[in-house]
Amino acid sequence: MIQEIEQYFPNNIQLFIKREDLLHPIISGNKFRKLKYNIEEAKRLNQTTLLTFGGAFSNHILAVAGAGAEFGFKTIGVIRGEELEDKISENPTLAKAQELGMQFYFVSRTAYRDKEEPSFISHLHEKYGDFYLVPEGGTNYLAIKGCEEILTSTDKECFTHIVCPVGTGGTISGLINSSTEKQQLIGFSSLKGAFLSEVIRNFVSKTNWSINDNYHFGGYGKVTSELIHFLNSFYSETTIPLDPVYTGKMVFGVLDLIKKGYFPENSKILMIHTGGLQGIKGMNFALQSKNKEIIQFYEN
Known part of the structure; x- marks a missing residue:
């Protein structure tokens, strides 16, 4: 499911989000993609x-x-x-x-x-x-094969830019492999440091991608009051829930870059929602203990 973010953007820019978070109630988002072929392999090996x-x-x-x-x-x-x-x-x-x-x-x-x-x-x-060993975060060649299926043939034709959050590098590697040379891919790192580019190069041969590490909000699992307020405001305006560790930081970054004129005129941007909403409950526990604003739309 793809939803358009129906706001006014300069330079005739259009912004959309692919709701991979809706794939499965438990195995949601990129985790569903990463586990698909690993599950098949475990069955093949009679594990x-x-x-x-x-x-x-x-x-x-x-x-x-x-x-x-x-x-x-x-x-x-x-x-x-x-x-x-x-x-x-x-x-x-x-x-x-x-x-x-x-x-x-x-x-x-x-x-x-x-x-x-x-x-x-x-x-x-x-x-x-x-046992069948699945690496931390799920990223291996079979996971990347699954993530290559995120983009449909229509997505490859319609969008000039594909953006996604990055943790271990598996999701963006799959997206890069399945993208067209005319598309630009941007990964928004949820971690401090620029080491992810080296990891991704182990899985891809194309060069139509980059990693932006300016919107990690302090590092993996870190949030600020500005980010939490943004998540609540974005949901109020769009009814789209974002998680605070991955997708929320990506969407914040994309909107900020649009304001700064980063994207060319007539860009058509597809953001990938990678799920992770289950982590909101734990994040809210931590925020409440510090008497800070919580993520208000999560009730599960």
Whole structure:
């Protein structure tokens, strides 16, 4: 589903958003795309367990738990932060993942940094037996194959610019691979630092893309009062909910760049809504504890 943002924009610019958040109630947005072919591969290999990694409010953790429940897999989540083990009921993401059948293994932040080391993976196999490993955030070649399906043939013909939020680089890599050479792709980084470009180059050969890291609002998972106020105002004007970690920062950035004259005349821009709305509840808990404005449109 594509919705037009019906506001006045200078230079005959048109702005649209693709509602990937509506694909599935649990496995929403880019997580649905990233898991599609990984689920097929796990079935092909006759695996019965999915194991993956994530933090306290990870969209990916919940999506894998949802995929396991829907497609008949056991699921294991290796969770960053030992202190969370006794606080599952206080964490809406982990509580829902557990409700969907996910088993947790809580590790220290130091140990978590070694999660890709062969010795750590061997330890996990000793503990849990055989499993299909899905990387943190879900990004691998099969995930990128799924993300290549976000753009339809009509999208490739109609839009001059494709923009999306960037976390691990998988979604934008898929979009780049399926784009036309005439289109420009812009990824809005949710993290500090410019290292994502190097990651993306491992998956793409085209050069019609760039990463903008000016709208991370302090870094991954960080928000400001300005951003929260923007999310509430945008919903009031459009009825489109945005998450504060990824899509909300992207939309803020696109609108700001339009005001600054970044996009050429007659640009037709498609923003990709990558989901992540489940994380709002946890974000609101944190904001309320600091007596700050909360995201007002989320009730789930």
